[in-house]
Amino acid sequence: MSGAPTSPSLPPLREVIARHDLGAKKTLGQHFLLDLNLTRKIARVAGVEPGDRALEIGPGPGGLTRALLEAGAETVAVERDARCLAALAELEAAYPGRLRVIEGDGLAVDERALLRPGPAKIVANLPYNISTELLVKWLRANHESAPLWSVMTLMFQKEVADRILAAPGSKTYGRLSVIAQAASRPARAFDLPARAFTPPPKVDSSVLVFSPTPARLDFLTTLERVTHAAFAQRRKMLRSSLKALLGEALEAALEDAGVEPTARAENVTVEQFIKLAEICERMRQILRVRSPAQ
Structure with a gap:
């Protein structure tokens, strides 16, 4: 037209x-x-x-x-x-x-x-x-x-x-x-x-x-949970604010994402948050496989 x-x-x-x-x-x-x-x-x-x-x-x-x-x-x-x-x-x-x-x-x-x-x-x-x-x-x-x-x-x-x-x-x-x-x-x-x-x-x-975005972000809801935990008390270090989400895997997850354990949410990049959410989602999927529905 x-x-x-x-x-x-x-x-x-x-x-x-x-x-x-x-x-x-x-x-x-x-x-x-x-x-x-x-x-x-x-x-x-x-x-x-x-x-x-x-x-x-x-x-x-x-x-x-x-x-x-x-x-x-x-x-x-x-x-x-x-x-x-x-x-x-x-x-x-x-x-x-x-x-x-x-x-x-x-x-x-x-x-x-x-x-x-x-x-x-x-x-x-x-x-x-x-x-x-x-x-x-x-x-x-x-x-x-x-x-x-x-x-x-x-x-x-x-x-x-x-x-x-x-x-x-x-x-x-x-x-x-x-x-x-x-x-x-x-x-x-x-x-x-x-x-x-x-x-x-x-x-x-x-x-x-x-x-x-060029690619679909399949774990967006997981990213929402990660950012909610990270920014709920934004002055806390991530090793404290994300402990409940990642448990014993926290230190390894932070290292994998290139984030210092002493970092605070306000200084973590979007790409690093995406990486943390991806790790968290992968862990969730593993736990689901290990714990089939009763």
Whole structure:
């Protein structure tokens, strides 16, 4: 196809919000992005093209949804707030057969059941209160089964984005940094000031783009357990924090991963954590073979 379908004439988003009484709810982590130039920029950064399939969680009144549809994507939008459904239904009518709106909780929805076979592009201005849970859910999805997504373009609070991208040795480096960087290739696209949103949040936001890793990480859930233990008390040395997980094999595992026993989690690289998780998973598999089900 040579370009996106012609966009229908739609009322301004502020008019839609007023007409449907869609004041943002703090309990749902809602901060609406109404500037269509910015939502179009997000769609461009996501690489959305005609014929793509997109998944959006938390569309609200549909600002980003409009940009995805304008770019030509067939879009599935999952919205928990029933107040927004009428406004989104107007978009469904304006783009016949191109938008499917599902009322539901993004954390509970089965994305694979909503999308046709093959990976889709996930593009979302995530509700702040569930943003990291959704990210980890989608990272797992690409490593536990066939790929769910080909690229994710997601908006977070800037401080959360900083944690996702943090390097070892920094104050913001932690469990989320390791999991995100092990299971994907995250990069910052651009930042947005709080004033860009309605109502303005107390912090700025960042748009991050996540590319898939070249290979599947079959033991991602084990990596989650290792990082949870390591960072639960981040000032502890790993020989103490990982003792419960690795037991008598701890010293050998640390040596194999190239980690000093006196090291603390904040100074261990993503690659070293992956190696520790791989060793832990191998031990778990050996124990399973030695202890068959009764």
